[in-house]
Amino acid sequence: MTAPTDAPASAASAPAVSGPAGSSPTAPGAPRRVREQALPRRRNTRALAVGIAVAAAGAAGCLLVVSGAGHKTGVVVLTHDIPFGTRLGGSDLAVTKVALDPAVHSMPAAELSTALGQRTTGALHGGSLLTDQDISVGVQVPAGKALVGLSLGSGQIPRQDLASGAPLSLVIVPDSSTVAAGADSPNATSSPSDGSGAAVSGGGAAGTGTAGQVQKVITGTLESLGETDQDGRIPVDVLVASTDSPDLAAAAAAQRVVVVALPVQ
Secondary structure: OOOOOOOOOOOOOOOOOOOOOOOOOOOOOOOOOOOOOOOOOOOOOHHHHHHHHHHHHHEEEEEEEHHHHHHOEEEEEEEOEOOOEOOOHHHEEEEEEOOOOOOOOOEEEHHHHHOOOEEOOOOEEEOOOOHHEEEEEEOOOOOOOOEEEEEEEEOOOOOOOOOOOOOEEEEEEHHHHHHHHHHHHHOOOOOOOOOOEEEOOOOOOOOOOOOOOOOOOOOEEEEEEOOOOOOOOEEEEEEEEOOOOHHHHHHOOOOOOEEEEEEOO
């Protein structure tokens, strides 16, 4: 009796070939699939550098804006409106801190003391910044104007204190001796009134006229008002049109000027 022999293993019983972990078994003789791997991307270093530079510049700009907005400088400002030619005092000026553009002119707070006692070169408005161009040691007379000094006695100027820059009417009256002579003249006639209660002449030279006449009225601005001197006279500086200055000076020398204060506009 012949012993049975083992039959050769069939192809069906051949073990399967395993692929990489996690993949399906691959049959013998079938092509093996290669696992695809993503290739590393090439970075655009130039674009990256540009982006970093732009971000850095933006951050620096923001820093400058913030730091600039927070930086304030002490400057001198005006506390109220001040007319031309006013001598500045402590109550006229103050110090404040503001963020300023370098192109804006101003006076540093440390220089406030240098402005005291100086005169304004123009009409200044309260709250505005004071600059070196706004002040001067002496009054700078504007073009077309003249500064005339008067010495006035009792009855020639109101007793109330007048502020620098106050509008005035400077009334030139006839000489008293001429008025007395004119009153005795048979040809003396009255002149029509201008509606203010005073008669106005038709122009005439200084030193002529009759009682009650006003030879000329000159509009001016008060520059300064001094203290009464030992003779009881008050020094007054007025700013008038240059064309009126000769008549005003001549009348002032003869004590024929009366000051009338006008309402402030």
